[in-house]
Amino acid sequence: MTKINKAACIGGGVIGGAWAARFVLAGIDTNMFDPHPEAQRIIGEVMANAERAYAMLTMAPLPPKGKLTFCKTIEEAVDGADWIQESVPERIELKRNVITQIDAAADPKALIGSSTSGIMPTELQRDMKHPERMFVAHPYNPVYLLPLAELVGGEKTSKATLEEAKAKLAPIGMKGVILKKEIEAFVGDRLLEAVWREGLWLIKDDICDTETLDDVIRYSFGMRWAQMGMFETYRIAGGEAGMRHFIAQFGPCLSWPWTKLMDVVDLTDELVDKIASQSDAQSGAYGFRELERIRDENLVGIMQTLKGSNGGQGWGAGKLLSEFEEHLWKNAPKPEAKASNEPIKLLDAKVHPSWVDYNGHMTEHRYSQCFADSADALLRLIGVDMDYVAEGHSYYTVENHVRMLDEAKLGEALYVKAQILPGDGKKLHTFMWLYRASDDMLLATGEHLMLHVSSKEGKSVPPLAAVLAKLQPLIDAHAGLALPEGAGRHVGQKKG
Amino acid sequence: MTKINKAACIGGGVIGGAWAARFVLAGIDTNMFDPHPEAQRIIGEVMANAERAYAMLTMAPLPPKGKLTFCKTIEEAVDGADWIQESVPERIELKRNVITQIDAAADPKALIGSSTSGIMPTELQRDMKHPERMFVAHPYNPVYLLPLAELVGGEKTSKATLEEAKAKLAPIGMKGVILKKEIEAFVGDRLLEAVWREGLWLIKDDICDTETLDDVIRYSFGMRWAQMGMFETYRIAGGEAGMRHFIAQFGPCLSWPWTKLMDVVDLTDELVDKIASQSDAQSGAYGFRELERIRDENLVGIMQTLKGSNGGQGWGAGKLLSEFEEHLWKNAPKPEAKASNEPIKLLDAKVHPSWVDYNGHMTEHRYSQCFADSADALLRLIGVDMDYVAEGHSYYTVENHVRMLDEAKLGEALYVKAQILPGDGKKLHTFMWLYRASDDMLLATGEHLMLHVSSKEGKSVPPLAAVLAKLQPLIDAHAGLALPEGAGRHVGQKKG
Structure with missing residues (x-):
């Protein structure tokens, strides 16, 4: 490219x-x-x-x-x-x-x-x-x-x-x-200018204030336009008969007095004062940087939502995000873990707004997500990538055990380290620790078992040689490590 | 209300x-x-x-x-x-x-x-x-x-x-x-009419086709407008100086020839044909009902994203969704589990688009979410609601163990049943089964341990009497049930 x-x-x-x-x-x-x-x-x-x-x-x-x-x-x-x-x-x-x-x-x-x-x-x-x-x-x-x-x-x-x-x-x-x-x-900017001009009239003529105008947009067509734009949205509004029907139905409005756009509003000092003070009343509780931060989080969330749309194929800006990510994966240097008798660092993440409950604490299943994402990262390290999966081989997670030890809060940076437990590679058994980055506080542990499967044969089989060649040195390097505290425990097991 | x-x-x-x-x-x-x-x-x-x-x-x-x-x-x-x-x-x-x-x-x-x-x-x-x-x-x-x-x-x-x-x-x-x-x-509709009129000119004059126009909207300001509307967005664009600065900077455009809005486009047969055929080229691959379905999924996802925004307080339509849910919870009849020696049905859910990977299968941590949501439902059954939490008492999950037995696919209906294992109520230990509704196929099991805590005392304490009075009959009713297959197992434990 x-x-x-x-x-x-x-x-x-x-x-x-x-x-x-x-x-x-x-x-x-x-x-x-x-x-x-x-x-x-x-x-x-x-x-x-x-x-x-x-x-x-x-x-x-x-x-x-x-x-x-x-x-x-x-x-x-x-x-x-x-x-x-x-x-x-x-x-x-x-x-x-x-x-x-x-x-x-x-x-x-x-x-x-x-x-x-x-x-x-x-x-x-x-x-x-x-x-x-x-x-x-x-x-x-x-x-x-x-x-x-x-x-x-x-x-x-x-x-x-x-x-x-x-x-x-x-x-x-x-x-x-x-x-x-x-x-x-x-x-x-043509479209935006049209809305801006009409919006200025609505404020000047006291039909509504700036907050009401924004609410009209964001509680209604703003959410439509984030995903489909205008013509595709109206195509749906036309029902089975589509675009032609829509135009037949709403075309006549064009000649109705539904707009003051023929006239340009005069930006007098009075009007500027009115808009500025209405805007202060509407948004003044948030600083400029705070609004920026909220906007960016919302945009991130909207794009992630659209990425999961249409049965996982993605839609609009979310499909584009998928393509961008695919490009990043393809162009990333193929990572290889150096065999070392230290646990492997697998994940750098931040607690995302959608991960927290109303108290601002990371919710239970997001701990599981951190460990699942780490397991994916480990797989990439040993050469299990999209091509490998496309060829009909993969690791499936069969079970996991998570102990939650402390809370993670919105925006906190987290990382995960993993130790590979003894196994033959057909079984890939790991123990992981989730830490808060700022003070290396241990927040949770996870134990994770994956099986290597052939989707063609529909059963568990050993990994292909290229993967095993990368995995075996890691297994060997960790063989000398002590079994981590917490490994092999079941839910509710007494300490010690 | x-x-x-x-x-x-x-x-x-x-x-x-x-x-x-x-x-x-x-x-x-x-x-x-x-x-x-x-x-x-x-x-x-x-x-x-x-x-x-x-x-x-x-x-x-x-x-x-x-x-x-x-x-x-x-x-x-x-x-x-x-x-x-x-x-x-x-x-x-x-x-x-x-x-x-x-x-x-x-x-x-x-x-x-x-x-x-x-x-x-x-x-x-x-x-x-x-x-x-x-x-x-x-x-x-x-x-x-x-x-x-x-x-x-x-x-x-x-x-x-x-x-x-x-x-x-x-x-x-x-x-x-x-x-x-x-x-x-x-x-x-004033704002929409302004965009529609300008949009018709852009198509008529061949500046772009309908798909490009929609792309211009949905890859850019559409995502801004889903959350903030026009004035709040422009307030940010004005930077530290806010709305006044924005108007000073962009006000002059009002008198530039940036629009054809002074003139109304004539909806000739030729123009209608042009728009309809461009729209077919753009969206014809999807049926009307399919587009509706995709639109609804996207709207749901956008509102859920906005619900998690602003440090979990919600934003715009997401804040409204929070308020609606709070109202629903308040007005729901307080559920009470009838003590019975059958496992309790706790969850009815559907595999949401954001829950699936690129293969359309439910991803690992969403299994954990089904069990965590079920645990929340159990807590509501025994009177642990928002008021109870607000008074400083709650159950915290300390560990869980999930075994994934089969795949769940996009849109499939799921349900969860739970058995309460022996415990004193200070410890609440459950075993759960996740089923596919269409054929009652078992997809996963989860074992879950919660501790009752006092947030004021910062330690584990017994639940208040009202909660224990609802919980104890459930514990007693399940005391005669056999320990479920899979309970008390650790990760990687051999079968049998």
Whole structure:
């Protein structure tokens, strides 16, 4: 798969900083140019948010982080980069000048994307020497989580550039959609602008306040649009007869007085005050960073939900997350456990919001999940991967025993260590400890028995030689360890 | 809490049928009048969808279903009802006549809500004798899952009516939002209409096709709007400086040529053909019922995600779901297990999409969840409820042992039976069996040990007398049962 080898971000605010986070967390070395005196602090905060979100988003193995380098000039930043993303303020002359400067200094083959929310790429590429590689890649905040980039070419942009950009976004977990024609504000911001204008009228005319308007969205069509968008949703509303029926039924509304959009609202000081104070009443109890944190957790949860949708095949952004994870697994170095007479560290996780009960404590079956995920990690270490399973071999868990010793709380970092107990590899018997990372407090122990099976033969068989060759040294290395306290115990057994 | 005692639905299509499902699943007897020859079949299908969705949505105890009665006349339908919901086709004369007829026949105190998408209530209540109790309660499809109802009063509607309507919607899991003034299309459909008009231009002008437009929504702001709406999202975009900064930055766009909304698109046959065929290309691989099923699963998952948000306090529609569940728990008859020398049935569940791996099989830790949820159900049977926990007493699980014997697949119905093993109640030791409902196949066994603790004293203490009085008869009744096969076993123990 075609991929970005080195990225440059020109402009590093909320958008540029989050592009940098996307690149760096996907393992891409990234140069950053931003003359803002506090650029390093701001980008550091965005990066921390992004890392926190990714730790909740996926159990797939992220590559080692790319190196983030702050540069003093645009020329220095673009040196050696094959994807350059411009995210400077939304003023056409400034953007055009910066892009022209990037063009002059960059490798002529490097792709140059602009984060502009609305300026047409033809305007931006006007003065470039190599305009065919310039396009709009318009992302959505938070860029490190929301996967969309609208890809829009100008008059001089080559078709190959847009296809290459789309292909290069996939390995960093993004969905590039290519628009057929350039227009100001592209597609997403056109739709958002329409809602924004209508919303301003509703507030100005005192039909409702900002909180009610938000509630109308989030308790209703917002949840539809997270998964299906507008046309697919209306297709369902049309019932068996589909889209045609829907249009026949609701088309006439177009000529009804259902909108004030023919008119543009005047943003007087009075209206700005009204909106700002309603917004304070609605959301002022939460700080800006707190709202960001809640938003990111919700986005993570929504994407994870959509990943499990449609019988496990995934849907929309969840299907994209699956594909991203598959890519991460494929490109992760095949891990191999070094045989050592120490227990093996298998899991780094954080207590996710969906893991806790109303007291904020990790709920019972999530302990089991930590151990089950650790067992999966052990299997990957010995070469039991998706290919092995596809060939008809796998380990099945037949039983487990968990002792809960202490509580884990929301957001706490956890890790698991495992000892392999004596066995022939057809049986894989482990004992594991779950620790809190901050103070190495033991929270639980798990004992786990797996059987190697052939799905073709429908019975338990020894693992294939390649797997056994990796497993046997681990079994041998742990053979000298004492049986852990707690192993072989049954439920309710007296201590000692 | 004020509640609906008996409901009537006048008109039973997709909207009216789903209102009926909301009422019936909340335990409210409901009369239905719909002259459509296939009304019973159509409403039956909506009801089946709703029941399927509720089984996934919540583990809280739904009350016994209300009785659904099909009536031959409006007069018969509204007899004895205290909430009457009108959902007939969107033609003003028809709606006005039906509402006037309802008004004449109904108890003068009964609330009368209209599901109209856009007609002003003043128009609808014109000919009523008791217009003060009439309002718009505009819901969103699917009404049994999406909780919003826009409550809009006309010139003659009393303020008390709107407050009463809002209060009566809460116990059926709905969020009533009261608009300050009536306008055509209210708030939600104004916003939707704005997007729809702009979207039609984008398709007509070939900027993108319907699938791309939907992708732009669902890979980006759709996921934001499922949780925060527009103003709260933009507040974050404004950063530390909040809403004022956002408006200062993006306000000017209002006067840019970012929209074609000043102009209304002409729905020619050509444009309808274009949209319908693009929609077929996009979604035609899924049947209408299949899309509905996927949509409902996604909505369920999104609401469950939002329920776990904000450190377990819930957010938006998820917070509402928590409140609905709390109401269900409070209003459920306090269950009491009859002491019997049979194992106790504790759980009815279905394998949820988020419970399965990529093979469609229930994943390991969800077996543990079935047993943990069953243990919670047992605790409720003996009077360990939220009040008991709030007073500082609870049972904590200290260990469990699960043996997985067979696979469970997506959508399969499961149930659990439990035997209480000898113990003093300070220790509560159980053995459970997980079965597939369709053929009573045993899928797993679980052994489970809980300790009764006082959170104030920070140690294990005997349960309070009221709980022990319910638990002891169960312990005694099971004392004569043989120790189950599998109890007291440790991981890896040889058979026999």
